[in-house]
Amino acid sequence: MSWIRGKDVPVGIVFICGLIVTVAYFINVPAVVGVSEAIQTWAVVIAGFAIGLGVVNMVVFHSDSIRKRASGQWPYSVVFLVIFVAQTVSGFFDLAALKNPVYVWLYSNIFSPLAEAMYAILGFFIVSAAYRAMRVRNIETAFVLVSGLLVMLTNAPIGAAIWEGFPILGKWILDVPTTAGNRAIFIGTGIGTILLGLRILLGYERGYIGG
Amino acid sequence: MGTESKKPRSVWERLEHMDPRISYWLLIFVIVVPFLRPLGLPISISKETQSFYNTLDALRPGSVVLFDISSGPAAYGEIGPGSIAMMEYVTVVYPGRHEGGRLRIAIVSGGEAEGAIMYEAYARPRLEKAGFQYGADYAWFGFIAGGETMVARLADSIPSLLRNDFFGTTIDKLPVMKGVSNYKDVSVVIVWDSVDATAWYVRHWGAKGVRVGTVCVAVEIPAYITFYRSGEVFGIIGSSRGGAELELLVGKPGVGVATTDTLSTSHLLVIILIIVVHIGLLARKYLPSTGKR
C-alpha cells in the first residue's frame, strides 16, 4: 500500500478532475455535467478551508516576532494580531447579516479607506512610470512613446483642445494596430494555456506536489 | 534609476533621471489647484449621459428597476461621481418631477462581492435619508455568486434566485418585489460596473428587450458604446467625466465636475514631464560639454 502515499495518486486526481471539468464543457450528458459542477463546488469549499493555512502562516510569523521582540517588527505584529482578532471575532458574532458594530466599524474605517488609498497610489506610480519608461532609447521605445502619447491625448479632454486630430489618430491606433497586436498575443496565450494544462494534467510537471 | 543615488551627475542627467518623488509632489500640486480654483473648462453633455437621464425620467412611478452593484470601493474614484449623482436623481429629483412618485428598486450585487460595501456606503444612506422604506420601496439581496450564468438565470426566474433578501426575509414578504417574477416585470436594469457585468445584462436581458444603463469605469466605455449604438444600452455614465455630466443634469455639480479639470491638468503634467526627460536625454547626447558618462 505504499503507492497510495506516492505522487501518482495526486497526479491521478489532477488528471481525473481536469478531464471531467474540461469534457463537461463540450458535452450534453447531465451526469458528467453534474459531476463537473460538484467537483467545482468542492474546489470552492476546499479553497475556503485553505484560508486557515494562511491564518497559521501569518499568526505564527507575527507571534514569533512578538515573542522574540524582533526589532522594527514586533509592535506592528501586535497591531496585526489585535485588529485581526477583533475583525474575525466580531464577524462571527453576527455571521448572517454581518452587522456587528465592531465589525462594521473596522470594515468601514480601516479596510475601506486603506483600500481606496492603496488603489489611488497608482496615480503616483503611473506618472513616474510614464516619464521614465517613455524615454526613447532605441527605435522600439520610440513606438511606445508615440502610441502612448497619442492615446493619452485622446483620453484627456485637453488633447482635443490642442488639436482635433489627436483623438482621431489615437482612436485609429487603438482600433487598428493595437487590436491586431492584442489578438496575436491572445492567440499565443490560448495555445500556451492549453499546452500547459496538458503538461500538468499528464503529470509531467509535479514539483508543486513535492514530486 | 533608483532613488539610492549614485555619483554626482550633471544637470541634464538629473533631468533625465528625475527623482520620482519630485513628480509625485508636482502631481499633488496640479490636482489641488483646480480643486481650489476650478478652471471651469466647459463640459458638454454627451448623448449617452443625456439618454441615461431621459430614459429614467420617462419611467412611470412604480416601475421596477433592477439595480446591480458590480463594483467595489477600489473603483470608487471612477464610479463615485456618477453613482452619487444617480442616487441623487433617484431619491430626490425623480420624486420631485413625478409628484412624489417613486421607483421600486431591487438591489443585487452580481459581479463583485464587494458590491456590499458600495451598497452600505453609497446607496443605503441616501435611500434612507430620502425617506425610502426598506421592503416597500427597495430591497437588498446581497452578493449572488455565479457571474454571467446567474444573470442569465435571473432573467427567467427572479424569485428562484432571489429567494431571500440579505437579511433572510423571504421575497413574498417584501412588497417591493410583489408581482416581479421575470424580466418582463422589470422596466430597466442599472449597473454600477467595474467588472464587465453590463455586458452580461446586455447579452441576457438586452436580447429580451430590457434595456440596460451603466455607470462604468473608463476602460469599459468603448465596448459599451457599441451596445449603446445597437440599442441594448440606454445610457452610459462613463468614469468621472460621465459623472460630471450627470451631476450637471441633476443640478448638483460635485466631485465629477471638479475632477474633470484635474484630469486635464494631470495629463498635461505627464506630457510635460515626458518632454523634460527628453530634453535631458537629448542634451546629454548632443551637448559636447556634458559627455556620455
Next chain:
Amino acid sequence: MSILVPGRITGLVVMAIIVVLGIWALERAKRGKVRAVRELAGMAGLRIAAGRCAEMGRPFFHTTGHGGGGLYTARGPQHMAGIAILGYIARLCAKLGVKAVSLTAFPELIPVTEDTIRMAYLGEGKADQVKPDMVRFLSSYALAFKQGYIGQLTREKAGAASLCGAIWPSDALHMSEPGVIIGAMQIGGAIDTDTLSMLALTCDYVFLGEELYAAGAFASENPTQLSVMFASDIVKIGLVLLMIFGFILSSAGVKIAQLFTI
C-alpha cells in the same frame, strides 16, 4: 438533441488537435527526438538576477500575483506557470546561497509553493537552508496583498523580484514601480496585454503572453517538457495559414463566420 453542446464543436476540434499534437510532441521527445528551442531572454534575466542577489547579499522575491482568482479558478494555469518559474528561481538561489522568498496572495498556494521551494533546495542538496519564512501568505484581498508586498520588498531590500504569473492590470504597477524605486532587478511575466504594457515599461525582462508558459517549460530544465513548444509552433503556423485562407475567402465574399460557432 446532440451529445455535443452546439456552438462549441469547433472549439472541441481545435482543442483536440492541440492536445493530440502536444501528446505527439511529448512522446516523440521521450524517444529522444528533441527539437532545439530558442531560449528566452527572460531566462537569462533570471540567472543574472540571481547572480546579482548573491553579489549584493539580498533576497530574491517572487510572486504569482493576485490576478483576481486563485488556483481553482480560470487563473490557475497562470499561477502554475509562475510556480514553475519559482522552482527555477529557487534552484538558482539554492546554488548561489541566495534566500528565495515567495509571497502568495491565495492560501491554497501556500502548500504548493512550499513544496516547490523545498524540492528545489533538496535537489541542490541544501535542504537545511529552507526556512519557514520563505513562503509568506499576505492576503487574498488584492490591495492588502499589494501593500504587504510593497512593504516587505522595501524593508528587505530585495535584490531582484520576479512578477510572473496571474498578474492583473492593477497589480502590475503597484508591485513593479516600488521595485524600480528600490533598485531591484525585475522580471515580469503575464498574459493580459494591459498588464504587459505596464510590466514591459517597468521590468528589465518580460515574458510576453505565451512566453510565460514557455518559461514554465524552460524552468523545468527537462527537454521532454520543452518539446511541447514544437507542438505550439505547429499550431501557430496552422492558425496563420487558416487566417490568411479565411481572409482570402472572406474577401471573395464567402461567409465563414458561422464555421467558428458550430
Next chain:
Amino acid sequence: MVDYIPLWHAFLIIGVFSYALWRESPYFRFCEHAFIASALGYAVVMAAKAIITTAIYPLSKGEVIYIVPLVLGFALYLRFGKSTLWISRWPIAIIVGVGMALGMRGVLFAYLLSQVQATATMSIVTKDPLTNFNSGLMLLTTILILMFFIFTFLREAIPGSAISRARFVSRCLIMLTLGAFFGSITMARLTLIAGQIRKLMIAFGLLPA
C-alpha cells in the same frame, strides 16, 4: 462633537501615500499591518460564510455528498504532521485539476477562436478604402506578432537577414500595442488619485464636504 472620522481616514490615506511621497516608514508600516490584519479577518469571515452556504447548509438538508469536500478541506491541515503529509496533497490536486480545466476552457473561445475568427472574417472588398487598408494592416500585424512567438523554427536570426528584420518589425509592433494600452490606463489612474486628494482636502477643511 467633532467628527473625527474624516480625519482618521485622512491619517490612513496619508500613511499609504507616505510610501510614495517620502519612503517606507513606521507610519506606512502601521497602515500596512492594519490593512492586512483587517483583510485577513474579512477573508476568514467570508470563507466561513461560503463554507456554510455551499457545504454545511446543503449537508444539513440531507445532501450527504457534501461531507466529501468538508473532509477534504480538513485534510489540508494534515500537512502539519509528517506522517500524514501525503493526504494533504489530495485536496490540492482537486484544486489544481479544476483550475487547469477552467483555464483551458476559458481561453479556448475568448483567447483563441474568437480572435482567429475576427481576423479571418475581415475582408478587403468594402467600399471604403481606409477600411480595406486597416483590414490588411491588421492581418499583417497579427501574423507578424504571432510569428514572433515561434520558438523552434527559424531560430537562427543572423543580423540583417529577413528573419531578424521581420522580428524587429514585430518587436516594434508589440511596443506600439503596449504603449497604446499604457496610455489608455493613465486616465483611470489619475482619476483615482484626484478623488483621494479631494477627500484629504475635505478632511482638512480646504473644501466644503
